[in-house]
Amino acid sequence: MTKELLKKIPNKNFLLNSLSANCHNRALLNYCIDEVLDALRKRILKGNVKTLDSHTIIKDIHLRYMQIYRGTLIPVINATGVVLHTNLGRAPISEEIFENIKKIVTSYSNLEYDLKKGERGDRYHHVAEYLKILTGAEDALIVNNNASAVFLILNTFGKNKNVIVSRGELVEIGGSFRIPEVMNNSGAKLKEVGTTNKTKLRDYEENIDKKTAILMKVHKSNYNIIGFAEDVSHKEIAKLAKDKNIISYYDLGSGFLSDIFKTLCNEPTLKEVVESGIDLVSASGDKLIGSVQCGIILGKKKLIDKLKKNQLLRMLRVDKITLAFLQETFKSYIEADENKIKSLTLFKANSYELTKKAEKLKSLIGEIDSEIVTTKTYIGGGSCPLQEVDSIGLIIHTYKAKSMEKRLREFETPVICRKGEDHLLFDMMAITEDEILTLAEAINWAKI
């Protein structure tokens, strides 16, 4: 049976001839044929194929061809309710900010050119000034992401020296970023102190010696310890480090740039952390700050100067697109126009606005058995991991939840929602008004 099926697979020349009229790029067509046939062979060998027909095979190849031809990185509708969803690109950018950076990106710019002196300049000062004003930091530096920020700091100040971290803060973030491993790769030696649930100031103090370079605090981001737990605040760590003449560093991960959304969750603002006297702090640009992927480092000027001298920075540096986006984002914070920060406007929606979106969606999907409900969601991006956020959603009751959810992901604008055994949930928190129509189309198309 298996052998016969394998023999029945159409030969490649036949497929090339059948498809070449519609699929003009030879390399791409070859690629798709190989991929589809490989997958088919594997399914046959596993016994998952009963019959073969060349028509379906040709259709599958054509579909895959068109998919790659059009681009596989495409917009999706985020109906999960998690605004800072790492798998869905974290913070979305507002149209307004996008429009404003267009000219900088599509023409030449003074990215690294000092217009006053007519010579080579520094690419970081374009945004460092804003950050100094917004946070009170002496200086700032931008790198590719917060993981790079951690790496650069540890490599610059901790190489062949000891860095003290609480055992309760040796976190893994996003499956690939583990503090002990990053530390090891940077050349710094990890000195764990305290226990998983409790670390006291004297644990840091007793472990400081001649080899200690940094007292590091790491934001727990995606977990919390419930029960008997104790850790040391960044303020206390900053003070101890100062007394001992070593560097204090807080990997904050997320963190607000403005305090107007602090009611949302109890994360510190970058300004508060800087004011606590910490020497260095780093955060992601695309978490609570709501901009593009980058790592923001704030701190003492003499330390930032040292970071700038590390060769590694050349490998971690950001380009004009990142800096242009950041500049626009920081300008919005300076103008106190948080409406331009899309993720913050999503968080800001009240239950009335959320309900309105859900009602509109409900009215557009007619006969389908649906119900508006209150939901609990999370902020995402390692911010306030345990804090639930109230939201509103639309539930669709269906016994075919599993296959409908799959079809929703196959729509032209794929929809990512939450699913249960017998229902699908569309949370309104991360959905904009102008997406509702497309979402309704997707649901009407996917219903079975």
Ligand SMILES: *Cc1c(COP(=O)(O)O)cnc(C)c1O
């Ligand atoms: C998210 C996070 C990181 C990684 O930041 P990226 O910008 O994703 O590289 C590092 N440390 C902490 C504490 C985080 O929350």
